[in-house]
Amino acid sequence: MRIYNTLTRQKEEFKPMEPRRVRMYVCGMTVYDYCHLGHARVLVAFDVITRYLRHRGYDVHYVRNITDIDDKILARAEENGEVYSDLTGRMIRAMHEDEARLGVLSPDEEPRATAYIDDIIAMIHRLIASGHAYEAANGDVYFAVESFPDYGKLSKKKLDDLLAGARVDVQEAKRSPADFALWKAAKPGEVSWDSPWGEGRPGWHIECSAMSTKCLGDTFDIHGGGPDLMFPHHENEIAQSECATGHKFVHTWMHAGAIRVNKEKMSKSLGNFFTIREILEKYPAEVVRYFLVSSHYRSQVDYSEDNLEEAGRTLSRLYHALRGITPAKEGAVPETEFDRQFAEAMDDDFNTAGAIAVLHQVANEINQFRRDGDTEQAHRSAAVLVRLGGILGLLQQSPDAFFQADTGELSAADIEAMIQARADARKAKNFAEADRIRDELLEKGIILDDSREGTSWRRA
Ligand SMILES: Nc1ncnc2c1ncn2[C@@H]1O[C@H](COP(=O)(O)OP(=O)(O)OP(=O)(O)O)[C@@H](O)[C@H]1O
Numbered sequence: 001m002r003i004y005n006t007l008t009r010q011k012e013e014f015k016p017m018e019p020r021r022v023r024m025y026v027c028g029m030t031v032y033d034y035c036h037l038g039h040a041r042v043l044v045a046f047d048v049i050t051r052y053l054r055h056r057g058y059d060v061h062y063v064r065n066i067t068d069i070d071d072k073i074l075a076r077a078e079e080n081g082e083v084y085s086d087l088t089g090r091m092i093r094a095m096h097e098d099e100a101r102l103g104v105l106s107p108d109e110e111p112r113a114t115a116y117i118d119d120i121i122a123m124i125h126r127l128i129a130s131g132h133a134y135e136a137a138n139g140d141v142y143f144a145v146e147s148f149p150d151y152g153k154l155s156k157k158k159l160d161d162l163l164a165g166a167r168v169d170v171q172e173a174k175r176s177p178a179d180f181a182l183w184k185a186a187k188p189g190e191v192s193w194d195s196p197w198g199e200g201r202p203g204w205h206i207e208c209s210a211m212s213t214k215c216l217g218d219t220f221d222i223h224g225g226g227p228d229l230m231f232p233h234h235e236n237e238i239a240q241s242e243c244a245t246g247h248k249f250v251h252t253w254m255h256a257g258a259i260r261v262n263k264e265k266m267s268k269s270l271g272n273f274f275t276i277r278e279i280l281e282k283y284p285a286e287v288v289r290y291f292l293v294s295s296h297y298r299s300q301v302d303y304s305e306d307n308l309e310e311a312g313r314t315l316s317r318l319y320h321a322l323r324g325i326t327p328a329k330e331g332a333v334p335e336t337e338f339d340r341q342f343a344e345a346m347d348d349d350f351n352t353a354g355a356i357a358v359l360h361q362v363a364n365e366i367n368q369f370r371r372d373g374d375t376e377q378a379h380r381s382a383a384v385l386v387r388l389g390g391i392l393g394l395l396q397q398s399p400d401a402f403f404q405a406d407t408g409e410l411s412a413a414d415i416e417a418m419i420q421a422r423a424d425a426r427k428a429k430n431f432a433e434a435d436r437i438r439d440e441l442l443e444k445g446i447i448l449d450d451s452r453e454g455t456s457w458r459r460a
């Protein structure tokens, strides 16, 4: 199986450090707002990658962090007049709800920066002790980029160019323009943690170095993230981790392509974004997932209503092929030529576009068997279609449920996901959120019945 490695700019035969085990870390969200479709891209891309690796028999340990302390978080909390942790708590719950609706499996670990302050401090300490970092007069601590000769190896930037291009602001306490903050001294009134360098909070880059090595070890197999993270974030992670541990940090670097709107990256700062929940008001969750999965994870994808509607039509074609058919039992149908072609596409750097083309071939075959009146063969091919779709997290609901959702009704999977989110909210004693979910369901004609066995639902 081959994976494109950003570090070497080529597809490489994938060989994890341990034969059947994969350790993977992906940079997750900075939780100050709802996730938009660009975030969904990263969530879904690495979900498919994890699912396929597991399907191939690897025992995957998937860690995706949450950045729950950051300038943007503090600014937004202040704007809202709330404690920052209330804001981040709410956004984390919303993210989990969005993920569940998109069929994204939870990562095995979801470390939050604020729970790893001790590990972060320990790593900074090691970097200072080994001469790779220094404390500035104002209590900030910086990484000394010139102390790491390999700096730039991921982004292929030259340190000399970086130094020539940057200028040190008179306000800044760093020695060299390319240096970056590991620890930021607290400003008056800001949330802070005690450290050997005084009250302060960690920089963003060191959080990921500390959390990833703590969860996965000094060296691990795959590190992923969105398109804009290669520089400086991942470059800085390499510098910090390799200087602190003395070992190679990561073997394979994977970067998802951007979701764009009118040729520009969808982003909060540009204001050209659509949140996942806005989009899910208009389109069934599986259509949105299909839209994201039908392009290769490294390609850029243009968001438009036309493109989402097109995704809805093509996914409908697959469900039409399954309509009125009870697929033969899993296991009852041995591997086919289609399974082989599907695996060949996925083994080639997770080529989901190629894999989905195979799904459409299977659908065509089902339709042909139907026209020929060969019901038994149609049922067998349907089993293959559902089996292959399942590897991508698609085609797991009944066609009826899908078409219901497509015409505006909530699908059973969406309802179950919301009931789960409500149960989570109750467990966290967030009754306002639990009630909000109940009301939202009621508005859509779904009535919940709570009993000792759990919550069941029915349509009004
Ligand atoms: N338009 C996009 N397409 C693909 N990935 C994206 C897009 N926008 C953000 N991401 C990715 O989502 C992940 C979470 O990013 P983070 O929470 O830091 O968002 P952000 O960079 O603040 O978002 P924004 O760019 O909207 O300000 C990162 O891996 C980031 O690269």
Ligand SMILES: [Zn+2]
Residues within 6 Å of the ligand: 026, 027, 028, 208, 233
């Ligand atoms: Zn990161």
